[in-house]
Amino acid sequence: MSDIASRVKAIIVDKLGVDENEVVPEASFTNDLGADSLDTVELIMEFEKEFDIQIPDDQAENIATVGQAISYIEEAK
Amino acid sequence: MQLKRVVVTGMGALTPIGNNLEAYWEGLKNGKSGCAPITYFDTEKFKTKFACELKGYNAQDFFDRKEARKLDPFAQYALVSSDEAIAHSGLDLEKVDKFRVGVVWGAGIGGLETFQNEVIGYAGGDGTPRFNPFFIPKMIADIAPGNISIKHGFMGPNYTTVSACASSANAMIDALNYIRLGHCDVIVTGGSEAAVTIAGMGGFNAMHALSTRNDSPETASRPFDATRDGFVLGEGAGALILEEYEHAKARGAKIYAEVLGGGLSSDAHHMTAPHPEGIGVVRVMENCLENAGLKPEDVDAINTHGTSTPLGDVAELKAISKVFGNHAPNININSTKSMTGHLLGAAGAIEAIASILAMEHNMVPPTINHSTVDENIDPTLNLTLNKAQKREVNVAMSNTFGFGGHNACVLFKKIG
Numbered sequence: 001m002s003d004i005a006s007r008v009k010a011i012i013v014d015k016l017g018v019d020e021n022e023v024v025p026e027a028s029f030t031n032d033l034g035a036d037s038l039d040t041v042e043l044i045m046e047f048e049k050e051f052d053i054q055i056p057d058d059q060a061e062n063i064a065t066v067g068q069a070i071s072y073i074e075e076a077k
Numbered sequence: 078m079q080l081k082r083v084v085v086t087g088m089g090a091l092t093p094i095g096n097n098l099e100a101y102w103e104g105l106k107n108g109k110s111g112c113a114p115i116t117y118f119d120t121e122k123f124k125t126k127f128a129c130e131l132k133g134y135n136a137q138d139f140f141d142r143k144e145a146r147k148l149d150p151f152a153q154y155a156l157v158s159s160d161e162a163i164a165h166s167g168l169d170l171e172k173v174d175k176f177r178v179g180v181v182w183g184a185g186i187g188g189l190e191t192f193q194n195e196v197i198g199y200a201g202g203d204g205t206p207r208f209n210p211f212f213i214p215k216m217i218a219d220i221a222p223g224n225i226s227i228k229h230g231f232m233g234p235n236y237t238t239v240s241a242c243a244s245s246a247n248a249m250i251d252a253l254n255y256i257r258l259g260h261c262d263v264i265v266t267g268g269s270e271a272a273v274t275i276a277g278m279g280g281f282n283a284m285h286a287l288s289t290r291n292d293s294p295e296t297a298s299r300p301f302d303a304t305r306d307g308f309v310l311g312e313g314a315g316a317l318i319l320e321e322y323e324h325a326k327a328r329g330a331k332i333y334a335e336v337l338g339g340g341l342s343s344d345a346h347h348m349t350a351p352h353p354e355g356i357g358v359v360r361v362m363e364n365c366l367e368n369a370g371l372k373p374e375d376v377d378a379i380n381t382h383g384t385s386t387p388l389g390d391v392a393e394l395k396a397i398s399k400v401f402g403n404h405a406p407n408i409n410i411n412s413t414k415s416m417t418g419h420l421l422g423a424a425g426a427i428e429a430i431a432s433i434l435a436m437e438h439n440m441v442p443p444t445i446n447h448s449t450v451d452e453n454i455d456p457t458l459n460l461t462l463n464k465a466q467k468r469e470v471n472v473a474m475s476n477t478f479g480f481g482g483h484n485a486c487v488l489f490k491k492i493g
Contacts, residue, residue: 017143041210049207 004051004077005070011046012066015039025067047073080257084492086330087166087318088430089158089267093129093311094416097161101427102434104416105442106465110295111417112309118275125287127294128273129311129418147211148224149188150271154314154423155221156228159265162316163229167330168263170229179233179261180222181252183245183268185422185479186277187218187237193276218422221269233261239422241479242382244268245315246425249487250339252319262324267426269314281310284349288385298419299446300383300390300412301460308384311418315426317433334433334489337472338369344482351389351478355396361484362400362474369488371472374404376488378441378473380428383412384419391453393476398455409441409468411461416445425477429487432473436491441466 009023016033029035029043044060047053047069053076055063063069090097093111094104104111111129120126131154136145139157148156159180163170195212214220219237226235234255238247245268252264272281281287288307290297298309325332342364344357351358366373381393390412398405413431420427435441447462454460471491478484 015143015146017141017146038210038214045207045209 002074004073007050008047008066008070008073011050012043015043015046023066025065025070027066028064030064051077053077081259082322083253083256083319083336084322084325085317085333085336085433085489086320086325087162087168088333088433089161089165089316090314090427090430091131091134091154091158092313092315092417092420092427093131096131096134098165098430101430102438105413105431105434106438106440108443108445108464109416110298110445111311112294112297114294115273115278117273120278123278124282125278125289126291127297127309128278129309130273131313147215149191149215150312151184151188151269152215152221152224154271154312155182155269156224158267158269158314158316159225162265162267162318166318166320168318169328173263175230176232177262178231179252179255179264180225180231180235181248181255181264181266182222182225182237183248183422183425184218184221184237185239185241185244185270186272188216188220189272189277190274191216193274225265231265233264240483240485241481242419242421242424243477243479243483243485244422244425246429246475246477246485246487247341247483249317249319249336249425249429250341250485253336253339256319256321262321264319265316266319267314267316268423270421270423271312272421273310273312277310286349286386296446298385298415300381300385300415300444301394301451301454302447303449303451305385305387305390308386308414309418311420313420313427314423315430317426317429332492334436335492337371337488337490338365340365340368340486342484344484346482349480351392352482353392355392355399357482357484358393358396358478359399361486362396362476365474365486365488371488373401375472376401376404376408376474377468377470378409378411378432378435380432380473380475381410381412382476382478383444384414385412389478391451394454394458398458406457406459409459409461409466409470411441411444413442416442425475425485425487428477429475429489432475433489436470436473436489439467439469441468441470
C-alpha cells in the first residue's frame with residue numbers, strides 16, 4: 001500500500017471509528033462506513049490538513065469512497 | 078381545569094462526589110469534598126488552581142470512540158445521568174407514548190470546551206476558517222436534550238433552558254408545568270455543565286467570583302463561613318424523571334417525591350451582584366410557596382443556593398428569615414455546594430436530587446467546612462454545619478439563582 005493510501009486509511013479509521021479491514025477501496029463513506037453528512041465534511045478537512053492540499057467543495061462531492069479519496073489525493077500531490 | 082399532580086419517579090447523578098445516585102448520596106451524607114487541584118489543564122498561571130472535577134469518569138465506559146468525539150463533555154454527562162434516571166424509573170420505553178415524553182434540560186453555558194478549542198485552533202492558523210463541522214452542533218446548549226431524545230426516541234417538547242446557575246431549576250419548573258397542564262406524561266429533566274476548562278476558569282477568575290484558597294482546595298467551598306472567598310467551580314449532571322401521578326401509579330412506579338410547585342423571579346438589578354435587599358430572592362420563595370399551596374411553616378429543609386460568596390450567602394439567609402419569620406430557626410438550611418462545588422447549570426438538578434434524597438432518608442446533608450462564625454448571619458438559623466442531621470423531612474425547598482438576576486425555587490413533598 002502506498003504511503004498516501006495508508007495515511008488516508010488511518011484518518012478514516014480514526015474519524016469514523018471503523019475497523020481497519022472495512023476500509024477497502026470500494027467502501028463508500030456513507031453506505032458502508034456509517035458516515036453522515038458532517039462526518040464526510042470532516043473527513044475531507046482532515047485530508048486537506050494531512051496532505052496540505054485544498055479540495056474545493058464541487059470536487060469534494062465526487063469523493064464518496066476510500067478509493068476515490070486516495071486517487072484524488074495522489075493526483076493533487 | 079384541574080391541574081395534574083407531578084411526581085419524581087427516577088433520578089440520576091454524575092457529580093464530583095459520586096458518579097451515580099448511590100455514590101452521590103454516600104458523599105452527601107458523609108460530608109465529602111469533591112474539590113481538588115485541577116487535572117484537565119496546566120493551571121500554573123491561573124489564580125485558582127482547583128475545582129470540583131468528576132473523579133474517574135471515562136467517556137469510553139459509556140460511549141464508543143466515534144460517538145464520544147461528537148459529544149462535548151456537557152452532552153456526555155447529560156446522556157450518562159439521564160440514562161441512569163430512566164433506568165432508575167423503571168419506565169418501559171416500549172410501552173410509553175413517546176409523543177408524550179419530553180426532554181427539558183438546563184445548561185448555563187453548554188459546550189465551552191468545544192468552543193474554546195475550536196477558537197484556539199483558528200487563532201493558531203493562518204486565518205483560514207477551518208472549523209470542524211461538528212463545532213456548532215457539539216457546542217450548542219440545546220444539543221444535550223437533542224441527543225437524549227435521539228437516543229430514546231422521545232418526541233415530546235425538547236429544549237434547553239439557559240438562566241446561568243438557575244438553568245436546571247427553570248428546566249424542572251417548565252417540565253412540571255407541561256405535565257400539570259396535561260401536555261406530557263413524562264419529562265426527562267435536569268441539567269449538565271462542563272466548564273472546568275481554560276476559558277471557564279479564566280473567565281470566572283476574571284470576575285473575582287472564584288475562591289483562590291489554593292493551599293486548601295478541599296475546604297475552599299465554605300458557604301456561610303466568615304472566611305468564605307468565592308465559589309468553587311464544579312461539573313457534572315443531574316437528571317430527574319418527572320411523571321404525571323396517575324401515569325406513575327398505573328405502572329406501579331416507585332415515587333420518590335411530589336413536585337409541589339416552582340417559583341421564578343428576577344432581581345432586575347445587576348449583571349452579577351445580588352440585590353442588597355434580596356427582593357427577588359424573597360419574592361421567588363414566596364412565589365414558590367404560593368404555587369405549591371403551602372405555608373412557610375410547612376417547610377422542613379432548604380437547600381440554599383449558598384455558593385460561598387461573601388455577598389450572596391448573607392443576602393439569601395436574610396431573605397429566608399424574612400419569608401419564614403419565626404419558623405426560620407426550625408428549618409434545616411444547608412448548602413450542598415460546600416461538597417460538590419458549583420455546577421452552574423446543573424446545580425438546580427443535583428441540589429433538587431439532594432433535597433429528595435434528604436426526604437427519602439430523613440437526613441439533611443451538611444454544609445461542610447464551617448469553622449468561623451459570620452457575625453452578619455442570624456445565629457438562630459440551623460445551617461446544618463459540618464455534620465448531617467437526622468430529622469423527618471416532609472417538605473424540602475431548593476433555591477438556585479443565576480448571574481443576570483434569575484431566581485428559581487422548587488418545592489418537593491414526600492409521598493406516602
